[in-house]
């Protein structure tokens with residue numbers, strides 16, 4: 001056994017310093033004083049019910065023209081004279097821990113500091129209390145200077161104190177507003193409206209308001225559907241798309257997730273309104289859901305998660321981790337069941353949230369697995385979900401940019417479509433698609449491979465085509481454009497213009513450098529280290545009527561003009577930017593065609 005050290009002395013507590021610490025570093029603001037008083041009253045009532053089955057009302061009397069004192073009364077278990085000194089005046093001592101010093105699940109408090117929060121608005125706290133276990137009532141007065149006094153009440157004074165506790169605060173002049181009727185009503189509702197213990201607020205006009213409401217979010221979804229959606233609307237700011245029931249029995253967490261009908265900023269987690277034992281913990285808890293749960297806003301109450309001392313956040317422990325994982329499972333099941341039974345609803349949901357889902361799915365395996373098969377992508381055979389595409393075409397190719405897609409889409413074989421990965425996040429998602437959809441082969445599309453794979457025109461036309469390619473290249477040489485003839489479908493596309501982006505980039509820089517001149521022009525000129533080569537290639541379609549007509553046209557005026565129009569048309573169809581020269585070529589060609597058609601002959 002340890003013998004007490006004769007030199008050991010108890011710590012001194014500098015109360016002003018502790019209150020300063022609470023108000024500056026622990027609590028978000030002085031308004032939590034009412035939460036702490038409500039919490040103590042609630043716990044005292046719970047203790048009284050355990051003791052003799054009685055008790056069950058909290059009354060708050062705010063400041064009024066008739067009184068400069070705020071009063072919170074409960075008919076809970078009360079305290080005797082020894083408990084008053086032991087519990088109220090000892091920082092960190094709480095009656096709400098069990099013999100192993102663990103917090104009791106049915107009590108809201110546990111840290112033994114809550115009452116001190118009253119010093120944030122008042123210099124003196126008076127507690128009048130009578131224990132349900134007998135003994136005379138007591139008055140305890142605690143002061144912000146760190147002193148307190150205890151006085152047993154006798155005679156007429158004692159008769160006026162029923163079983164329970166009455167806490168009185170006289171706020172400092174600057175903080176009086178904190179205890180005024182409108183503020184008290186608002187705070188009592190904010191923190192305590194869902195508590196199971198009734199709370200009445202006395203109004204200056206003599207009436208009493210009961211502030212409690214049923215916690216509809218803790219009931220089955222169909223109990224009060226309209227009221228539930230109204231609550232969702234209040235939380236989300238618009239009518240929610242759907243309500244999903246949340247229930248994690250292992251941590252006593254129940255509530256509702258409302259699916260938001262608008263797209264929140266990508267990756268932003270929706271804040272959860274969380275209650276602990278039905279008393280507000282936080283209106284904006286951002287770590288209760290997995291990161292990808294940004295498309296719902298939740299309201300929950302929990303009994304098995306652990307608050308930090310501020311009681312405004314949760315401790316990041318295994319219970320929180322388990323709850324987060326379980327809530328993720330519930331959202332995942334919701335998505336999966338929608339995909340299986342209500343595909344139209346899933347597509348509506350994705351139409352709103354696809355961008356956010358894509359953003360998160362890029363780095364979140366869980367979400368990628370869940371969502372990528374259902375996301376829609378643009379392809380050379382129309383827009384489709386990846387799952388449907390994979391079912392119809394086990395071999396797919398994808399492009400990294402929109403430009404590449406526009407060039408390749410008209411050339412791709414319908415059996416092996418090209419998927420546009422150029423929109424934000426899509427290429428990264430497509431790179432992961434094979435993991436998510438086993439059996440799917442998805443490769444980066446390569447322009448030259450696609451061109452090489454195009455069918456050559458029939459052998460008997462080879463000589464004619466070679467001559468035609470030569471004639472056409474001579475016309476388009478000034479535009480730095482090579483020409484090739486291939487067979488592809490659809491037959492109504494006369495030609496596709498394909499480019500090497502590096503060559504085009506260099507050509508554009510040269511153009512800007514010429515225009516800019518001076519130092520900037522010289523700088524751009526220096527950047528230009530790209531290999532030379534034709535800026536692009538016009539791939540003419542042997543199956544197309546116009547192309548076949550052109551092949552048979554020898555006219556030195558008609559042939560170049562018509563070919564130049566086909567060239568600019570292909571640029572436009574592929575959404576390629578037109579250079580100044582391209583625009584001039586089009587105007588000149590059209591002018592020539594008009595002249596030819598009215599019999600004036602070509603201008604050139």
Ligand SMILES: Nc1ncnc2c1ncn2[C@@H]1O[C@H](COP(=O)(O)OP(=O)(O)OP(=O)(O)O)[C@@H](O)[C@H]1O
Pocket residue numbers: 036039040041044074076077078079087088093094095096108109110111112113114115116164165
């Ligand atoms: N209204 C009340 N009725 C009975 N006992 C009370 C009342 N208010 C406070 N007490 C006693 O005083 C103790 C200290 O209260 P305090 O609010 O400082 O801490 P707590 O409620 O135990 O924990 P927390 O810091 O988490 O609020 C309580 O544990 C309780 O035993």
